[in-house]
Amino acid sequence: xxxxxxxxxxxxxxxxxxxxxxxxxxxxxxxxxxxxxxxxxxxxxxxxxxxxxxxxxxxxxxxxxxxxxxxxxxxxxxxxxxxxxxxxxxxxxxxxxxxxxxxxxxxxxxxxxxxxxxxxxxxxxxxxxxxxxxxxxxxxxxxxxxxxxxxxxxxxxxxxxxxxxxxxxxxxxxxxxxxxxxxxxxxxxxxxxxxxxxxxxxxxxxxxxxxxxxxxx
Amino acid sequence: xxxxxxxxxxxxxxxxxxxxxxxxxxxxxxxxxxxxxxxxxxxxxxxxxxxxxxxxxxxxxxxxxxxxxxxxxxxxxxxxxxxxxxxxxxxxxxxxxxxxxxxxxxxxxxxxxxxxxxxxxxxxxxxxxxxxxxxxxxxxxxxxxxxxxxxxxxxxxxxxxxxxxxxxxxxxxxxxxxxxxxxxxxxxxxxxxxxxxxxxxxxxxxxxxxxxxxxxxxxxxxxxxxxxxxxxxxxxxxxxxxxxxxxxxxxxxxxxxxxxxxxxxxxxxxxxxxxxxxxxxxxxxxxxxxxxxxxxxxxxxxxxxxxxxxxxx
Numbered sequence: 437x438x439x440x441x442x443x444x445x446x447x448x449x450x451x452x453x454x455x456x457x458x459x460x461x462x463x464x465x466x467x468x469x470x471x472x473x474x475x476x477x478x479x480x481x482x483x484x485x486x487x488x489x490x491x492x493x494x495x496x497x498x499x500x501x502x503x504x505x506x507x508x509x510x511x512x513x514x515x516x517x518x519x520x521x522x523x524x525x526x527x528x529x530x531x532x533x534x535x536x537x538x539x540x541x542x543x544x545x546x547x548x549x550x551x552x553x554x555x556x557x558x559x560x561x562x563x564x565x566x567x568x569x570x571x572x573x574x575x576x577x578x579x580x581x582x583x584x585x586x587x588x589x590x591x592x593x594x595x596x597x598x599x600x601x602x603x604x605x606x607x608x609x610x611x612x613x614x615x616x617x618x619x620x621x622x623x624x625x626x627x628x629x630x631x632x633x634x635x636x637x638x639x640x641x642x643x644x645x646x647x648x649x650x651x652x653x
Numbered sequence: 654x655x656x657x658x659x660x661x662x663x664x665x666x667x668x669x670x671x672x673x674x675x676x677x678x679x680x681x682x683x684x685x686x687x688x689x690x691x692x693x694x695x696x697x698x699x700x701x702x703x704x705x706x707x708x709x710x711x712x713x714x715x716x717x718x719x720x721x722x723x724x725x726x727x728x729x730x731x732x733x734x735x736x737x738x739x740x741x742x743x744x745x746x747x748x749x750x751x752x753x754x755x756x757x758x759x760x761x762x763x764x765x766x767x768x769x770x771x772x773x774x775x776x777x778x779x780x781x782x783x784x785x786x787x788x789x790x791x792x793x794x795x796x797x798x799x800x801x802x803x804x805x806x807x808x809x810x811x812x813x814x815x816x817x818x819x820x821x822x823x824x825x826x827x828x829x830x831x832x833x834x835x836x837x838x839x840x841x842x843x844x845x846x847x848x849x850x851x852x853x854x855x856x857x858x859x860x861x862x863x864x865x866x867x868x869x870x871x872x873x874x875x876x877x878x879x880x881x882x883x884x885x886x887x888x889x890x891x892x893x894x895x896x897x898x899x900x901x902x903x904x905x906x907x908x909x910x911x912x913x914x915x916x917x918x919x920x921x922x923x924x925x926x927x928x929x930x931x932x933x934x935x936x937x938x939x940x941x942x943x944x945x946x947x948x949x950x951x952x953x954x955x956x957x958x959x960x961x962x963x964x965x966x
Contacts, residue, residue, distance in 0.1 A: 496871055
């Protein structure tokens with residue numbers, strides 16, 4: 437691939453890291469002009485940029501407001517490129533349900549995880565916050581989700597995570613869905629205790645864990 | 654802070670107490686009497702101001718505190734149409750005030766702690782949190798206008814609580830944490846507004862406690878700019894690291910809220926004792942109390958203080 441194309445991919449990534457919506461849009465247009473495959477432009481341009489953002493978030497150089505601005509730039513570029521995606525070039529994304537457990541309205545962390553997972557190529561179904569336990573199970577079945585992600589910052593909602601897992605078991609569908617949990621009071625040992633498939637202590641780890649758990653055979 | 658065990662013993666139940674001043678005062682006093690907490694505090698949620706501004710609240714259950722289920726505003730332009738609140742009339746603010754007055758009548762030497770939600774946290778209840786956080790970068794002047802308006806309202810509520818008998822005002826600002834904002838935005842949007850509130854309380858000879866959630870290590874260097882009589886912190890913060898930035902200002906905290914619920918009691922006692930050795934000035938739960946915390950576990954906390962013979966404020 438030519439130098440010019442490489443430059444455009446770099447510009448896409450930079451636009452995201454620099455929180456520059458205009459640059460992201462311009463570079464997306466350029467990518468189309470240069471006839472870069474839209475999927476490639478997304479994964480090797482915008483997504484790469486978000487990976488850098490994720491690292492900066494983990495290392496505390498960027499905080500939540502910065503990450504939000506970066507994601508705005510990413511979505512601006514995505515809006516231009518998405519219509520040009522060729523159906524065959526994109527693998528069917530894995531579907532993930534995500535939400536904050538009933539009783540809790542703290543959702544900044546969940547929103548960041550959702551955003552990062554979407555960037556990584558997952559199809560996210562966001563149930564929001566204060567989500568009833570049955571909803572996790574119902575929605576997972578409805579969209580045939582491969583994974584259910586639950587989060588909470590409050591001890592009083594933690595028990596709900598076990599209830600959801602028990603509901604899956606009692607309906608005989610536990611093996612249809614991976615379950616990952618996270619949040620302030622959550623730990624690996626709690627995850628083991630309630631029978632979750634995965635636990636992640638932060639946003640970047642959540643994305644890595646999801647990729648690990650959902651490796652297609 | 655309340656425990657369902659105390660509710661069951663006394664008949665003062667969530668969610669009824671949230672709307673009934675006599676029951677609210679009753680529960681606060683029973684918490685003091687039964688668990689050994691050395692103050693009484695109202696209200697039992699962080700939704701009073703937000704509700705008065707138009708947020709929809711779910712009052713919860715016996716063991717789930719009230720929470721905001723719908724923002725008051727979809728867009729920040731809506732703030733221009735909000736009017737100043739009247740603490741003696743709007744929403745459940747009068748309930749809190751009457752409960753404070755009742756506690757004043759019913760107790761003699763027990764400090765009455767009133768509570769305010771901090772400006773940034775209140776802002777993120779009134780409009781979507783992510784929207785406000787974005788605006789901090791995109792339209793900072795807009796955010797300043799919003800925080801200014803909300804701070805004016807909080808000051809009025811604080812003044813009213815003092816008028817009705819509160820001895821101390823705690824400002825809890827969970828969203829205003831270094832973890833979410835980072836040091837630059839913390840300095841620009843959190844410190845000036847908290848200080849405006851505490852300065853007014855100070856003029857009224859009322860002491861303040863500021864509670865900030867989460868890991869504050871990113872904003873340690875900014876803490877000395879905060880004007881307050883006491884800083885309360887979350888469990889992951891090392892008390893020792895606060896000694897330098899806070900100087901002589903007392904530090905409060907930070908027994909893990911999760912540990913308090915889980916126990917066992919002797920682990921709580923050991924944890925609390927270590928905190929006292931490390932220099933905590935006021936022993937308290939790190940981030941509120943889960944209502945499912947047992948009386949035994951809370952007493953493990955309050956007894957630690959007495960056991961070591963340590964005097965609190």
